[in-house]
Amino acid sequence: MKPATRLFLIGAPVLVADAVIFGSGGDSGVLADNPPARPERSGAPDPLSSGDPDDREELARRIDAMPPGLAAPGKKELAAQLVASAENSTLDWRRQYAAIEDLGDGNGYTAGVIGFCSGTNDMLQLVESYTEKHPDNPLAPFLPALRKVDGTDSHEGLDPGFREAWAKAAESADFRSAQDSTRDRLYFDPAVRLAKMDGLGTLGQFVYYDAMVLHGPGLDARGFYGIREAAMKKEKTAAEGGDEKAYLNAFMDASRAVMKTKLIAEQRDSSRIDTAQRVFLRDGNMALEPPLTWQVYGETFRIDQS
Template sequence: MGDSEPPVLVPQPAGPTGTGSARPEAAVQADEAAERTDALPPGLAAPELKEIASRLVSSADASTLDWRSQYAAIEDLGDGNGYTAGIVGFCSGTNDMLQLVEAYTEKHPDNPLAPYLPALRTVDGTDSHEGLDPGFTAAWREAAEDRAFRTAQDETRDRLYFEPAVRLAKLDGLGTLGQFIYYDAMVLHGPGIEANGFYGIRDAAMASADTAAEGGDETAYLGTFLDEGRSAIRARTVQRDTTRIDTAQRVFLRDGNLELSTPLRWQVYGETFRIP
């Protein structure tokens, strides 16, 4: 169906070399500047704006604003990442699902997913279901009924994606919209340093435009970042729809809504969404 094809879930394609290995230099720099950036206005981390961010991501990942309905979602999209599940598309092949289940099991050893930890470690970095079928999907849905597992998904999302993205965006001098653009790209592309990973996309954007912190124009830099992100999406062999940029983030940017103020109206896969 071409560019109008809506995925049910969007995987986080970082791979074990993304979420599970040495951290990119930019992430280390952002952590070192944490005291300074955390002292800035909360921006996207403000509760009401974080809720908006979650709805925006969910509209693109699952065609719904009800992001909490995705805790139990799980399927194999046939994209080489194994099972994709949960609120930001944790994948059995990209290390973040393993980190999530390990963290959950450490606090709650007697859970439906704990028996699958050996298999998750074995298939990490592959699309294999070995040791997971036939019961893993049912176990995931059962675990999602547990508030502690939903909390574990929230915490893993924040640790791997939300907090690093917002912190780095602040370091780059970006307002709330820029913080969201970074977060969405971190979720979609994964925190990898390769050309199609978040840090690779940021490097390419910074090679063409200065960030606001470097004295550049914020709108111009964000436009360049979106261009690079769009190119990374189009270079894929599956899930090549770019409407989350073309008819959502680009619209906010064109409107000059750098603080992501409501009301918001955007389209994904031809469907219109609104936040009053």
Template sequence: MRTRSKVAAAGRTVAGAVLGLALLAVPSSAHAAPAGLDDPAKKEIAMQLVSSAENSSLDWKAQYGYIEDIGDGRGYTGGIIGFCSGTHDMVELVELYTQRKPGNGLAEYLPALREVDGSDSHEGLDPGFTDAWKEAAKDADFRKAQNDERDRVYFNPAVKRGKADGVGVLGQFAYYDAIVMHGDGDDATSFGSIRKKALAKAKTPAQGGDEKKYLGAFLDARVWAMKQEEAHSDTSRVDTAQRVFLNKGNMNLDPPLDWKVYGDPYHIG
């Protein structure tokens, strides 16, 4: 079940750069560095948690070939993190893949992807693009390109910002999930704006604040942002997932983990 949509292309394309530069303004902390979501075991949990919300499945590796237009105004949505033809990250993915493997089956669609970027248009993509995407997903090089772009644009910036704010694995995941859905930029529902709303209510651990209180404020702000758009109005990925872990004080996302998204139960042992 795909319900997530994306913010405007401008917000998505600058996400990594904005977050990277913003780290310079985050106060340093004398405390030991928090545990990282980038630990391989924790990263696998993060991928499963996101997939439960994005694809109603814990099998995130089965999503490389996923592609459809979910009617959210962002064109085609595809792959493990929901790259969109209307929000620039899909064209960047195909460009990377083509740079590494010229003449691949998606390369011929690059001119069309550049033309439809920023819109929901399929012009130049139909009818063959979705089949070409699914075929490309059989190629290890395309799967690696998806992994690399996920990390560059979304995962790595979220983990860096989370560590700089002094939050642990759960907080870093909350950041990652927010960036996946909202991107970053100047709009009111971007990750940066969500974080600013949280900071108006509580200090980060790096600022001397209480981690649980700060993450509660962040999740409150995230829910507000989700409710601003109909496609995001189901907030169960926060209310019956992240909030459950927070209320239990599981700041390290240690298994076993039990949560629900859209009313469906999930378990990681």
């Protein structure tokens, strides 16, 4: 796995708001019993939980009536491939379900299809929700340890055996499906719906999704919502009457600036923006239509059709 995972803890209230306002699905209410405290906030607004309830309901209806964009099956597959190229240097994202390692980035173990981390709460949410439905799964005995190490890079109670248990669990189609569902609930669905709220097309929806995966959905200055706030101070969103390309450039600038502050040298590589997302934007490919050619970490990738 490439060391390009989240540095900050997931803000559970944001996820709850998304579930309530936008109806994320049947598992949307399954959160960790004791999620870690959110990092210091930057003052970034939470657009998913503010405003009049009737206005929010109307907004949700408008979003539901929009074209699927990145949520269309072919585009969603393409998004998974693009993220995998940056996270794992491959387009074959389905081979990552069983992957698990400590990247030395302070997040503990990083594992699975989207890089769930033992230190950032999303791995705990995944294993808790999966264990509710499959109590005898190989990871169930490690739940007390996962709760204890959540928010740290510790392996206490996980070693020995956790890596082997993860790989064993990943042999199950149910666990692979659980990884997909948790990825969508925590990252994909909120990012796409918020991008639509901001008037962004398919490319912009992907830019939001990739940033949500990379930075985590935190309200702090270096989380997704803080980055969005910084971009909105520079340019209006398309929904506010701004130029979509100008706003996306501002968002990429803000995301890139956060990447350059990361403590691990390898995590400061911003090619997923510089030689991928900006290439698509410069080419005016707002619908993210193949063929697509881009570079990440100096390696060239190509998708000919979605």
